[in-house]
Amino acid sequence: MEHDPTRMCELLVGLPDVNVNGVGEWPHWLRIEITRRAGRPVCEGCGGGVHDHGRRDVVLVDLPVFGRPARLVWAKQRWRCPNPDCEVGTWTELDERIAPARAAITDRAGRWATFQVGRHGRSVAEVADDLGCDWHTIMDAVIWFGTPLVDDPHRFGDVTALGLDETLFCRQGRWRRRCWSTQIVDVARGQLLDIVAGRDTAGPCGWLAERPQEWRDGIRWATLDLSGPYRSVFDTMLPDAVQVADAFHVVKLANTALDEVRRRVQNETLGHRGRKDDPLYRCRRKLLMADERLDDTARSKLLGLLAAGDPKGEVRMAWHAKEVVRSIYTIDDPELGAEFVERLGQDLQDESCPPEVQRLGRTITTWRHQIAAWHRSRVSNGPTEAINNLVKRVKRVAFGIVNFRNYRIRSLLYAGKPNWSLLNP
Numbered sequence: 226m227e228h229d230p231t232r233m234c235e236l237l238v239g240l241p242d243v244n245v246n247g248v249g250e251w252p253h254w255l256r257i258e259i260t261r262r263a264g265r266p267v268c269e270g271c272g273g274g275v276h277d278h279g280r281r282d283v284v285l286v287d288l289p290v291f292g293r294p295a296r297l298v299w300a301k302q303r304w305r306c307p308n309p310d311c312e313v314g315t316w317t318e319l320d321e322r323i324a325p326a327r328a329a330i331t332d333r334a335g336r337w338a339t340f341q342v343g344r345h346g347r348s349v350a351e352v353a354d355d356l357g358c359d360w361h362t363i364m365d366a367v368i369w370f371g372t373p374l375v376d377d378p379h380r381f382g383d384v385t386a387l388g389l390d391e392t393l394f395c396r397q398g399r400w401r402r403r404c405w406s407t408q409i410v411d412v413a414r415g416q417l418l419d420i421v422a423g424r425d426t427a428g429p430c431g432w433l434a435e436r437p438q439e440w441r442d443g444i445r446w447a448t449l450d451l452s453g454p455y456r457s458v459f460d461t462m463l464p465d466a467v468q469v470a471d472a473f474h475v476v477k478l479a480n481t482a483l484d485e486v487r488r489r490v491q492n493e494t495l496g497h498r499g500r501k502d503d504p505l506y507r508c509r510r511k512l513l514m515a516d517e518r519l520d521d522t523a524r525s526k527l528l529g530l531l532a533a534g535d536p537k538g539e540v541r542m543a544w545h546a547k548e549v550v551r552s553i554y555t556i557d558d559p560e561l562g563a564e565f566v567e568r569l570g571q572d573l574q575d576e577s578c579p580p581e582v583q584r585l586g587r588t589i590t591t592w593r594h595q596i597a598a599w600h601r602s603r604v605s606n607g608p609t610e611a612i613n614n615l616v617k618r619v620k621r622v623a624f625g626i627v628n629f630r631n632y633r634i635r636s637l638l639y640a641g642k643p644n645w646s647l648l649n650p
């Protein structure tokens with residue numbers, strides 16, 4: 226137990242080699258004035274003696290003290306080299322244990338803010354509010370303390386299944402132009418490896434080219450949505466990896482075809498877009514539901530609505546097509562799976578099918594090897610979708626992040642599984 230008032234104060238402030246010279250109240254913050262206990266240095270340039278050049282107050286955002294926002298006012302010692310041949314001139318003392326050079330926030334407050342934003346996914350504005358400071362101070366701290374965590378060479382090791390997935394990261398400018406990015410994910414572990422700008426081949430190719438050859442050789446499976454650019458990324462950069470079409474996207478494609486048929490038939494039979502009493506509009510959600518989730522009442526209701534609103538049975542066919550596409554993923558045997566996908570692609574292209582379903586059949590035929598590869602690999606972008614949801618959360622709390630660098634670092638802190646123990650050594 227300490228009873229000396231000076232020592233008590235130093236204990237409360239809790240910084241190494243620091244004198245607490247005063248504590249006062251500012252309108253919004255508690256003001257704590259400190260100086261560093263340090264001997265007179267020698268000049269870094271010439272090694273000679275130095276002259277005292279006065280002190281300068283630097284105000285730093287610190288952690289709240291007993292629930293009150295605080296500012297640490299550090300009277301920084303300035304030094305001057307008297308040697309006329311020395312280029313150093315004047316400088317200000319530095320102590321990274323208190324605050325990084327040129328920072329507006331203390332080391333401990335910056336690390337705390339990085340943890341709040343990165344680990345808990347809180348918004349920068351919210352954390353800034355906790356510390357009673359502005360948004361930029363916190364964002365700068367997250368970049369300063371978060372970058373080493375994100376760039377940590379041990380953040381991810383060998384990867385056996387790599388996935389690429391596009392995400393919309395913001396809308397920019399007067400026309401709300403959409404800005405895309407590509408997520409690179411370890412789909413076996415569900416870890417976000419990195420985010421690159423754009424959804425073309427350049428970003429992911431460049432990223433993969435920076436990895437060592439052995440690392441790339443370790444990748445056995447490469448998952449993708451059904452998009453040409455990502456296929457060519459894998460064709461060029463990971464030629465030996467087996468490409469796997471993501472199950473989620475295949476089913477989504479079937480759902481889209483079903484939706485398109487329903488809207489067209491709606492328009493052809495009633496001449497307007499769906500209204501709440503139209504049979505096809507009323508069954509739109511039931512159509513997209515997995516068949517096994519429909520109970521008998523729901524199914525007979527659905528069939529009744531289809532009988533009323535779908536005279537040529539086109540919606541019904543698209544509905545069946547969707548269910549058959551879903552059943553791809555119930556097959557256990559890889560050979561049966563490959564045969565099934567091959568047949569399905571051809572069957573859906575039959576002239577008796579609605580044009581939207583025929584197009585679905587052509588897509589399935591084009592991607593049949595990638596779709597059937599699922600039965601051997603059992604990997605999917607499922608984890609990627611989970612990561613997408615995490616990243617969407619980051620975007621939502623930030624009300625749309627416009628700066629790509631901020632978006633990348635915050636997403637990687639949140640979904641990239643950084644080693645958080647590096648933040649508090």
Ligand SMILES: [Zn+2]
Nearest residue numbers: 268271306311
């Ligand atoms: Zn000097």
